[in-house]
Amino acid sequence: MSSPGFFLLGATHQRAPLAVREKLALDAEASAALQTELATVAGLRELTILNTCNRIEFYGVADTPDTLARLEAVYCARQCFSPEEFASFRLSLAGRDAIQHLFEVAAGLDSQMLGETEIFGQVKAAYATAQTRQSTGPVLNRVFQKTFQAAKYVRTQTAITVGHVSIANVAVDLAHNIFGDLKATRILLLGAGDIGEKTAKAFQSRGAASLTVASRSFERAMELATAFGASAMPFDQREVRLAEFDVVVGSTAAPETVVSVEAVATALRKRPARPLFFIDLALPRDIEAGVADLENAFLYNLDDLAKIAESHRVARLAEVERARAMLTEKSAALWQQVSAQGAPQASPPAAGKPAVSTA
């Protein structure tokens, strides 16, 4: 190899279906065992392992292609996975292509949910773990530092992360557009099913502290409220106490609407200075459509939210090529620098043992 031997070996959601990724994923115990075993692989100079629900990727510096084959064999044996089968899902890149891939992963371009930012933290965590294990060296240190810079650059220079693409997060964004900081925003969940639960999670993850659950089954409301540290309310009080809330999320399976225009108009009169936001995720709908016509009330149903989520996804897609072009430029520059550092023999061996991070 004329390059410093920077490589990527792994499997991602792009080729490996969920059933395969389940078998390839590393739990904490497997991670520790793999780390010990990889230390015996000769010629493996540096290593960082990125292990998420959508990918298992080994980034490192190897002396020869045989080193990669040995790494793969150790990993497949550890996972009890057929090497032949792994080869059919395997992603193997080297040099500049591997750098470009890492850049795209960190920037969210390779994510299942295009432009998501969680992966950036996962890459950082993987690198931090490798540093702790002292399994990084001059090549990985440089590549990962530049990766973080490149990912940040793309996020600020393009709209790749703008707007959420999940219904629950779009709903939370809308609430933010109306109320700003959600810490003091009071949220009423009508219905305690899966949709209500996901929305509650999304609100809590964005700082909402005051959640109340009202369900036609009070026991189920109590259950969900307990799980979220929220309070439960009898379902028949939903209209009378409407004025106490800022956001109302409807997700019941009721055959008819459960919040009327009259009830909302009365609630608005009791709290004139604050708007009321209704998110109707139910089918059939929970909130009467006429609520949208009230001056200080805002109503979004499932179709509205889906349209917004889709528009965000399309907007992100439109940014992919621009983002990729930026990253290509940066990966080319970095590869030149890394190549200039010399052949693999020039890279000092990692002081410690190759590390496994289960970010």
Added chain:
Amino acid sequence: MLAAFNDRQWLWLSAGFYFAGFLLGTWSLVRRGRPSGVLVYALIAAGYGLQLAGLGLRGKAVGGCPLGNTFELFQFTAWSAISLYLVIGVAFRSSILGYFTASLAASLTLLSLSIPAWDSGRRLRLFGHNPWIELHAALALFSYGVFALLALTSLMLLLRHFSLKSKNLGGLFSFLPSMVDLDQIGLRLLSTGVVLLATSLAVGANYWLRDPASASIGKLLITVTVWLAASIALILRLRGRLLAKRFAWTGLLLFAAALLSLWPIDSSRQALTVPSAPATVPARP
């Protein structure tokens, strides 16, 4: 340094910076899909400094606060609005407010510079040697600057309301602050404007009571009407009777009324007017 240009040249330069802020903000929104916060803020700050230099020279030339004609009143109102923006813009952390402010400042300053008739007569020592009257006038104009900023946040609130009702949340709309935040900042600006204008009126009334001939009834009535309208709007807002869209429309109307009142106020002044030669302040040794 100040002598390098005359007062109008400094003010043209300042207007150029405000306009550059507007252009940069527009370019950034169209090409990059988001407003350019720091750069627009820097351009506005630079424009503010240049405007201060221009108004300073003008002040020296006329021997007091430069509030002697329509041109000066527009310039001072824009300067007041920017003064406030430079403070609250940082706290508000909304880059889109900078874009709107640059647009307003560019409009007010370029408009006043492009109509020579507005600067055709200057009044020397408009306030005589009475600093209280000067304070009264400066406070009144500063409150108009506050109303200018209120008009901007009101416009933003109307746009936010429209975007939420029409379910059109992309583009420019995605950078607007929340409705509640805009409503709160609007309320604070209105309160500030009312207090400043009340203080100005109190200072002016104290002088007027001793010398009723010093101000015309027309001017008095117009200023008091603007203050009364702002006070009523504030009371209605605090009592929950003037909310959301109607509050925003009121903010816009208040600024329009304040701007329109400048002409009758200006024409009713009794003061010495000098010919229209553009004043160039001699360089200081």
